[in-house]
Amino acid sequence: MSESARRQLAGRGIPVPGNDIDTDRIIPARFLKTVTNEGLGLHAFEDARKHDPEHPFNQKAYEGASVLVAGLNFGCGSSREHAPESLKQWGIKAIVGGSFAEIFFGNCTMLGIPCMSIDNEDVLWLQRAVGRDPRQSVTVDVEKQEVRFGDRVIKGRMPDGARNQLVSGAWNATGVLLEAGDAIEATAKRLPYVSGF
Amino acid sequence: MASSLLDKVWDAHTVRTLPSGQTQLLIGLHLIHEVTSPQAFQAMRELKLPVRMPGRTFATLDHIIPTTAQQRPFKDEVAEEMTVHLVRNSEQSGVSLFGLDSGKQGIVHVIGPELGLTQPGMTIACGDSHTATHGAVGAIAFGIGTSQVRDVLATQCLAMAKPKLRQVRVDGALSRGVYAKDVILAIIRALGVNGGVGYAYEYAGAVVDRMTMEERLTICNMSIEGGARFGYVNPDRITFDYLRGRQYAPQGAAFDRATTWWKGMASDQDTRYDDVKRLDGSAIPPMVTWGINPGQSVGVGERIPSPESAPEQERATYREGLAHMGFEAGQPIAGAKIDVVFIGSCTNSRLSDLRVAAAVAKGNRVAKSVRAIVVPGSQQVAKAAEAEGLHEIFREAGFEWRNAGCSMCLGMNDDKLRGREMSASTSNRNFIGRQGSPTGRTLLMSPAMAAAAALNGAVTDVREMIQPAGSEVKS
Numbered sequence A: 001m002s003e004s005a006r007r008q009l010a011g012r013g014i015p016v017p018g019n020d021i022d023t024d025r026i027i028p029a030r031f032l033k034t035v036t037n038e039g040l041g042l043h044a045f046e047d048a049r050k051h052d053p054e055h056p057f058n059q060k061a062y063e064g065a066s067v068l069v070a071g072l073n074f075g076c077g078s079s080r081e082h083a084p085e086s087l088k089q090w091g092i093k094a095i096v097g098g099s100f101a102e103i104f105f106g107n108c109t110m111l112g113i114p115c116m117s118i119d120n121e122d123v124l125w126l127q128r129a130v131g132r133d134p135r136q137s138v139t140v141d142v143e144k145q146e147v148r149f150g151d152r153v154i155k156g157r158m159p160d161g162a163r164n165q166l167v168s169g170a171w172n173a174t175g176v177l178l179e180a181g182d183a184i185e186a187t188a189k190r191l192p193y194v195s196g197f
Numbered sequence B: 001m002a003s004s005l006l007d008k009v010w011d012a013h014t015v016r017t018l019p020s021g022q023t024q025l026l027i028g029l030h031l032i033h034e035v036t037s038p039q040a041f042q043a044m045r046e047l048k049l050p051v052r053m054p055g056r057t058f059a060t061l062d063h064i065i066p067t068t069a070q071q072r073p074f075k076d077e078v079a080e081e082m083t084v085h086l087v088r089n090s091e092q093s094g095v096s097l098f099g100l101d102s103g104k105q106g107i108v109h110v111i112g113p114e115l116g117l118t119q120p121g122m123t124i125a126c127g128d129s130h131t132a133t134h135g136a137v138g139a140i141a142f143g144i145g146t147s148q149v150r151d152v153l154a155t156q157c158l159a160m161a162k163p164k165l166r167q168v169r170v171d172g173a174l175s176r177g178v179y180a181k182d183v184i185l186a187i188i189r190a191l192g193v194n195g196g197v198g199y200a201y202e203y204a205g206a207v208v209d210r211m212t213m214e215e216r217l218t219i220c221n222m223s224i225e226g227g228a229r230f231g232y233v234n235p236d237r238i239t240f241d242y243l244r245g246r247q248y249a250p251q252g253a254a255f256d257r258a259t260t261w262w263k264g265m266a267s268d269q270d271t272r273y274d275d276v277k278r279l280d281g282s283a284i285p286p287m288v289t290w291g292i293n294p295g296q297s298v299g300v301g302e303r304i305p306s307p308e309s310a311p312e313q314e315r316a317t318y319r320e321g322l323a324h325m326g327f328e329a330g331q332p333i334a335g336a337k338i339d340v341v342f343i344g345s346c347t348n349s350r351l352s353d354l355r356v357a358a359a360v361a362k363g364n365r366v367a368k369s370v371r372a373i374v375v376p377g378s379q380q381v382a383k384a385a386e387a388e389g390l391h392e393i394f395r396e397a398g399f400e401w402r403n404a405g406c407s408m409c410l411g412m413n414d415d416k417l418r419g420r421e422m423s424a425s426t427s428n429r430n431f432i433g434r435q436g437s438p439t440g441r442t443l444l445m446s447p448a449m450a451a452a453a454a455l456n457g458a459v460t461d462v463r464e465m466i467q468p469a470g471s472e473v474k475s
């Protein structure tokens, strides 16, 4: 098994309640003024945290958490990979949510962060449960598509492609894509707009 | 078997099926800008990989550049550094850059179609979520993250899962004072901000068929605001007429051969869609958002809805939206006070947008309490607008006329809301903090409605200001 394989991840949870949390909220654009990814973790949810002292990312109880529990349509909006990167640097290793915006989901996969969808009722249950017991570990089982907390097993969903990439460790796609070799140029040549009309 | 444009483009660009089950998809056109590319080039250096097909990537500067004084070095040191990186990365890898002195610089989604880089039947990727804009010419275009920018630079390919296909039909005819922006806001309101997740949207129907290319660009631009990563319109006569003669479009006899291929890429008559949704274009009014996502909108004559009227799972976001905006449920949106007007962004900064706004502004004055800026989408748009004297109309009315860039769409340069200012904006996102102030507030609307808001200092039904004949303004 490759060391990058993401079969199963476990860690303490942190609930981020609410639906349609966009990537501008996760990391405001002014922190994108950089040519590196350095220090992005410090600014995760910066404005939301300033505005709300009770924001989960401000709470001592969730320090050291690594499984974020989000609502519906998490990560909508801008394609900025700075958003999952900032969460990753903050310590997030997996995200469980009601649903995910597509580009955000793809970006997370590329960073080796599994995003597991569960039913919205289960989201609300898990957010409350984690809130009651932040020390208890949440397990995100990518291979079996389930989320476990205490003795509760919640059925999860993840598209096959991303799941296979994560489980096999091939989530960083560059190497896999390079393996196609000359087939890339051959495909390009068949396109009239590449070879000339 | 009948197939869709999505099927045909996908098949033509499939290199192979990956072990994960995803498609290794060739990317025909790759567009980059200064914000999401530096880390990708850094990764390329770390991997010691060259850019695989430098001729198929084009770069421009749009997100962070100032729209006032543009002498280098920029006053903003980070903006300068990001520019230096893009220039150097482009030069070292042999990628063409449309820089500030090119006469062709502008917002990436404005210049692609304008230069004819964007063509039917292509796959197009860009590290920007509004890449579906290019779908208006009949391309499969989508936004990607920085790791995927790296993948395209290194391999000219992406690992992608093919989306399902939904046809969104807008039939009937738009009424006076209603524009493409209103249509897409109405679509997002009807289908939801995440209704398109997992889908590509094929926009069709009589309203779309009659639209100009610039109007189609506005529609496709906001696909992602409805959750759809891809959105396109089948190429037709309007598409070909738009592309003819553009710098990177095929020329002469090659153009005719290209037209034949392009026509063949359009969805077949009897294509079967995974889903079809219909809207009556005749029923769409000028739209205005009242909340904190682009689905929270109403017709300009409507009242702001109450959370109780929303489906259960949207109520919390409704309440959050009302609280952030300082609105009461039941309040009419018309009359909401405006501090700032922004006419620009990849949604609405093209010549036709500026013409419509200028027609409303002409001979009138921006309200004293309002600061209003017009930011053309590209240097070429600016030049064409100036040739028609639009800049004079705007200036005489009290609008500032700026240089091309993303500007107050995301507030990465000096163009930002201050404090709780309320803006009437032709951009595409009303997210909290989007326009540069964490407490700033954004109302999205069409260029005509934004111009009307500038003159009145409040949300106004632009239909009351334009004469039945079309775009002439009542004095």
Ligand code: SF4
Pocket: B062, B063, B107, B108, B109, B128, B130, B345, B346, B347, B405, B406, B409, B410, B427, B428
């Ligand atoms: S104008 Fe706005 S939405 Fe468009 S590319 Fe620029 S920042 Fe993104």
